[in-house]
Amino acid sequence: AVVKSPSRLHYHFMPPIGWMNDPNGLVYFNHEYHLFYQYDPYGVEWGPMHWGHAKSKDAVHWEYLPVALVPSEDYEFSEIERGHGCFSGSAVVRDKQLILMYTGNVDGRHPKQTQNIAISSDGLHFEKCHENPVIASFPEEGTEDFRDPKVWEENGQYYAVIGTKKEGLGKAALYRSQNLVNWNYLGICAQSNGEQGDMWECPDLFKVDDQDILLVSPMYGLKNSSPLAISGIFDSETGKFVQDAYDFIDYGHDFYAPQTLIDDQNRRIMIGWMNIWFAEMPEKKDGWVGAMTVSRKLSYQNNQLYQYPVKEIEELRYDGVSTSEIMISNQNDFSTQLHEAADIEIEIDLEKSKAEVFSIYLKASETVDEYIELLVDLTKGKLTCIREKSGAGEKTGSTAPFNHELAKLKLRILVDTNSIELFINDGQQVMTNRVYPLGEDNLFKIISEQALYLSQLNYWKMKTIWKG
Ligand code: FRU
Known part of the structure; x- marks a missing residue:
């Protein structure tokens, strides 16, 4: 049931009930936009993470779908009430199948975070892969904090960029695969310059208007861990992203963990969580919490990343x-x-x-x-x-x-x-x-x-x- 409450927003995405954080698995599949999200349907505090799911024909009107991922396997479930679950990740389309790649987290286990995949043919029911975890441990240049894979396809190969940290520096680890199951570690493609945070959550790496952009949500970075857009040059052969300049993606207080997709019109669209960790969230009293930004189309002009509400909003x-x-x-x-x-x-x-x-x-x-x-x-x-x-x-x-x-x-x-x-x-x-x-x-x-x-x-x- 969807709760009725005066705090409900009119044209922003919210969970039907319970807790929501990051947008996950943004993808354009079978002529529809899919939005998954970090979700605890059982309470208004962060808890065992499920993947909530919704879809849209226009990136504006969203239809709630059944929960896509429930923590069930030993790499994502434990008896600890808070501290396990299907953490953030992304989606890719392969041969008419929709594939989710996400982090399994179990606090207290070593390593606590592994990367996993789940596969769907109808875009509604997801089956976790028997070969999970597909990346069972973190690389030597990283640590146990190793999460939020963003996967994409390029020249017939799959790439995933995954957030991690070491010695006080946030890092983005890069992997390559032919089949989404066996992954080769290519190295750390980029890392914090010292003021860009000590853990990089939710990285995303893409091209917009011929410019390579790396998005990261840095913990303990500048200004409330405000997410950064880093422009630079990415070479998928060497696996290196050389930083050029960076800026806050959003100068407001309530913006975190943005992710992007590319649609059939070749638009790069971004959605962010319209909250930050540890903020007061007054809608909790109404039984739900968390909202997403509107869908924002990205462009690169005047050496800067621009974002603007998709034109469909005007309808x-x-x-x-x-x-x-x-x-x-x-x-x-x-x-x-x-x-x-x-x-x-x-x-x-x-x-x-x-x-x-x-x-x-x-x-x-x-x-x-x-x-x-x-x-x-x-x-x-x-x-x-x-x-x-x-x-x-x-x-x-x-x-x-x-x-x-x-x-x-x-x-x-x-x-x-x-x-x-x-x-x-x-x-x-x-x-x-x-x-x-x-x-x-x-x-x-x-x-x-x-x-x-x-x-x-x-x-x-x-x-x-x-x-x-
Ligand atoms: C970002 C984040 C991710 C993690 C998820 C857990 O807000 O901390 O790094 O996967 O939330 O819900």
Whole structure:
């Protein structure tokens, strides 16, 4: 049963009930997107990990499917209540079969983490392979923390990149196989430069717009273990990824363990967990916890990784309001009421504007002292999300840089019951935060002392993706 609760989101993926963390096994199979996820259906705390499962025709509307993996085998099950399970992993399509590769974890056993596969012909029922574990131990350059295989096919061979650590440095181990069962270790393809974390969780390695990108979710890295996009040059023959530059994937507080897939339109689409470990998660009181970001299409432009909501999201828009040439000043605030789920586009003409700073308020209330503020500094190119008065939940703020030397500043803001995803300048920087307002007014305001020219302001209500 799906729990009914006021904290449910309108157009973001959530578990039907219970606990959810990382997205797993993202794959396009038989004309449908599949999303698996780290799942404990029996409680609202992290526990024995199952793989929840859902699919979608458009990467927006998700249909719940039966649990795909339950911890059952000795490489993934023990009597310890917390500390075993089918940990994160990925999926690949081979001869019309859908194959999952995941980490079996048993705390207290040595080695505690092994890599395993499960096979399905219908994309619904999965059978664990008799040869499991297919990678029974960690390489010498790594340690027992050895998990989250991301598998892909290239020139008729399979590759898997797996996160590990040694001597305080996160590492990505690379393997190659002809058949997904026998794997050859090719070496550590990349490792932390010292500030990129002491354990690399959930690596993903792919090409987008001809650029090789390695995504990692580093433990104890910079800024709350915020996931990194590392650009570089990958050579599948030598198995080396040479780092060039890196940046946070998302400047917000609530974003972890992103994974990507490639679809039939050759789009590289990423979904992340819209939470982080050890955050307060107020929806627990309603019997469920955890949400995913919307599907974001990746591109590589201006030597940076861009992400933008897939265009299918726009199908959810209704009752739109579209205005142009608005001047905001101390004489003239903008204020309106939004639907709980909304999509906003703001385009600011920086050449005409006199303002040095301005603020956007979201989910503001008239009755309680509550709001989320996006404070934009146009002289420094800095945007700060202030959550101190955001209701329940975490209050930590977050800041993103942006290019303020352009003629325009473009903001796209996806607002849902308790999430705000902000895309700056077509997704050059992104900021994701969870917010739990108690009031219901949902006021949206733009306030500026000095003249601020909006060349365009559009906003819509968003339909729900859930039936019933
Ligand atoms: C990342 C992670 C993975 C692990 C999974 C366990 O959030 O810690 O490294 O496989 O969660 O649920």
